[in-house]
Amino acid sequence: MAAKLMRAVRYDRYGGGTKDLKHVEVPIPTPKKNEILLKVEAISLNPADWKMQQGALRPLCPRKFPHIPGMDVAGEVIEVGSSVKDFKAGDKAVTYLGLRIGGGLAEYVVAEESMTVARPPEVSAADAAGLPIAAITAYEALVDSSGIKLDGSGKLVNVLVTAASGGVGHYAVQLAKLGNAHVTATCGARNLDFVRSLGADEVIDYKTTDKAALKSPSGVKYDIVIHCTTGIPWSTFEPNLSAKGKVIDISPTFIAYLIYIKAKLLTFSKKQLVPMIAHSKRENLDFLVNLVKEGKLKTVIDSKYPLSKAEDAWDKSIEGHATGKIIVEP
Known part of the structure; x- marks a missing residue:
């Protein structure tokens, strides 16, 4: 799997905004022993994504350049590491990738099992992807x-x-x-x-x-x-x-x-x-996913964009007037 390529969107430096987002092909990542490889179905953008590009969290985030942004992802499990116990290929999941790592604006991503939860069939990928940060x-x-x-x-x-x-x-x-x-x-x-x-x-x-x-x-x-x-x-x-x-x-x-x-x-x-600085916890994400499943909580989606139009989603987030969540779908 690692020898194959995937489409992704990344930037190479602080600043630059939307014009510095680049569409690239990069190797599909390989999961480590405690990681899961997901085929991405939906990514939710957050203000933290573009603020990090502006340098608001330098020098801690991004951890290194080039950087693929996007932290909230829902997708299908393709491969699991040797220590992963709760997931297998074919499972649906939602995950929080973390500020320093990111990687969501791509066709595939590796995620730590410790911040990944199962997504029941009643919860769409887009609805689940809105949950992790917001x-x-x-x-x-x-x-x-x-x-x-x-x-x-x-x-x-x-x-x-x-x-x-x-x-x-x-x-x-x-x-x-x-x-x-x-x-x-x-x-x-x-x-x-x-x-x-x-x-x-x-x-x-x-x-x-x-x-x-x-x-x-x-x-x-x-x-x-x-x-x-x-x-x-x-x-x-x-x-x-x-x-x-x-x-x-x-x-x-x-x-x-x-x-x-x-x-x-x-x-x-x-x-x-x-x-307050949020400390994303797996059990809280699981609780929220179940609220959506039960119809007690809903993700309102402002707009959806294909990965090929990620710049438009980025601009929409920067404008700051979205009603609910902005979703990108590969």
């Missing part, structure tokens, strides 16, 4: 950072989700509703009805002047904010929080960490800005 981030923000119980057994909490029509946001709204939450959500005017259809109790058009303060239309104070965008200062959130309210910042900046430390050390307020 849905896991939403899950960890709500469950691990906020303590919400997704079986609905917890007390009623008021949750605000910013950028609720985006990749992480549209999952966060759905998961919060599973967790006995009253959900207020922000989005652009064109997506108000869409976000309501996800289950949001109240929706705020973030562009209107009177709503820029993020006040709930019903006057509730937020116990939890799942902050899925940038550019909103702590001073906007703080007056809208309950006495022990938390803002879970999924894309924290250096300033966010300073605010977090200052609040801990210099004030007596129990309101918090909590910087």
Whole structure:
């Protein structure tokens, strides 16, 4: 298998954007003993993919050049390493490839068994590929950072989700509703009805002047904010929080960490800005795949592109106005 070639899309340096993406033919990789070779059926793009190309994570990511981007992949198992126990050729799977490694924008990819889960027939490749980064981030923000119980057994909490029509946001709204939450959500005017259809109790058009303060239309104070965008200062959130309210910042900046430390050390307020970096776990991905299987969670797909048009998908992601997930299919 390793002697054969596959189509892939890669870049050779930081910067350059879409024009530096190159269509190439490279050898099909060979799985190591703990790895699985997948024939790729769907890849989900995330902002981290193009931000990494811009150098946002240098020098840690990419690990080396040339780099094939793409971290969220669903596909069919073609070959397994000698230590792999849970998969065999012909199985359907979804995997998270990791920030440093990537490799998704290709016809084949190797994935570690430790971050790969089975994909049941009820879950399409595209629906599964949307989950690894975006849905896991939403899950960890709500469950691990906020303590919400997704079986609905917890007390009623008021949750605000910013950028609720985006990749992480549209999952966060759905998961919060599973967790006995009253959900207020922000989005652009064109997506108000869409976000309501996800289950949001109240929706705020973030562009209107009177709503820029993020006040709930019903006057509730937020116990939890799942902050899925940038550019909103702590001073906007703080007056809208309950006495022990938390803002879970999924894309924290250096300033966010300073605010977090200052609040801990210099004030007596129990309101918090909590910087969060997702730690993708296999068991969380498996849980989310099963929610999709059961019809309790859905991946909303903004658009699909063939691998030959990966540049168009890249541009769409950079624009930042996708409703749900952007999918590439070889």
